[in-house]
Amino acid sequence: MSASPAPKYIIEHMEEDDDQTRTLPPWVLLEYGQMLKVASPSSTVGFTSLSASTHASISTQLDTVVSQTSSSSSKPPAKFFASKESILTYLASASPPIPISKVCLLDPKAPKALCPEDGQAGKFEFFLFGGILGDDPPRDRTGELRKLGFEGRHLRDVQMTTDTALHVTKLVVEDQIPLEDIKYVDYPTITFNPRESVEMPFRYVADEKGEPILPEGMRKLLESDLNRTFEF
Numbered sequence: 009m010s011a012s013p014a015p016k017y018i019i020e021h022m023e024e025d026d027d028q029t030r031t032l033p034p035w036v037l038l039e040y041g042q043m044l045k046v047a048s049p050s051s052t053v054g055f056t057s058l059s060a061s062t063h064a065s066i067s068t069q070l071d072t073v074v075s076q077t078s079s080s081s082s083k084p085p086a087k088f089f090a091s092k093e094s095i096l097t098y099l100a101s102a103s104p105p106i107p108i109s110k111v112c113l114l115d116p117k118a119p120k121a122l123c124p125e126d127g128q129a130g131k132f133e134f135f136l137f138g139g140i141l142g143d144d145p146p147r148d149r150t151g152e153l154r155k156l157g158f159e160g161r162h163l164r165d166v167q168m169t170t171d172t173a174l175h176v177t178k179l180v181v182e183d184q185i186p187l188e189d190i191k192y193v194d195y196p197t198i199t200f201n202p203r204e205s206v207e208m209p210f211r212y213v214a215d216e217k218g219e220p221i222l223p224e225g226m227r228k229l230l231e232s233d234l235n236r237t238f239e240f
Contacts, residue, residue: 014050015127015181017043017086017174018111018136020095020153021057032065034229039171040066041073042223046175047086048182053174057094066090095136096156111136111158114173115150118160126161127181135177137170163187166194166211171223175213193220200231 019040043053055066067090077085091098099106112132114122126132136158138150154160163176164187179185191214199205212220 013129013133014048014052015132016052016054016134017047017177018054018056018095018098018134019043019170019174020136020138021055021062022138022152032062035226037065037069038223038225038229039169041070042171043174044070044073044085044088045077045081045083045224046171046221047178049084049086051178051182052087052089054088054098055090056098058090058092060092063090063092095153106134108156108158110134113138113150113153113158113160114163114177115154115158115160116162116165116167117150117154118162120161121187122161122163122177122180124180124184124186127184132159132181135174135181137173166192167209168211172210172212172221175221179213191218193218196220198222198227198230200227200234204231204234206230206234 040055047053058066070088070090074085074088077083093101095111099108099111110132111134112122112126113136115138136153138153163173168176176187176190179190180187193212193214195207195209196212196219197205197207208220212222215221
């Protein structure tokens, strides 16, 4: 069996912003930066369908993530690209053009679960994530991509954040770990002090201590938002 090429993970950006948007929500940037850390160094994470302002924000932020991670971690971050093109335009403009049969859409409503065989040579080369998978409640923005004919796979039935979904996909298709063998933490409570905590309505990959893997800076952001909620 021939070696599989490093996959590309594509995020079709479906947040509600336009060319007048100057900044993205901080949690979006933290999740996008986390994707470069959990993906393998040989793979690529792409962000498509960006507005002009979002393109600038993401490019600047992720350049910083790459620089900081490269200097402070033994594991280099994945490569990334940012594009104003939609996923279909990106595929069609490649040389040679990329058929949609090489793209797997991570879709909560897909009939089949993602499995290690989906990452083997000759199967999928791109793994596509639509919108922000961490909506609560889910808004099924992936449905817009489902209509385009991509073959889909689900990651079981518990809602994940986008960076977690990419992490799980990497573990399955690159590390060849079945979904059922991955250690998870569902709906963790993040405690800041004896009086303040917040329950996260998502599934996360567990670290070696059984703690949820959150983007660096997310805990601090959650605490800041919690304190802001109680300002009068």
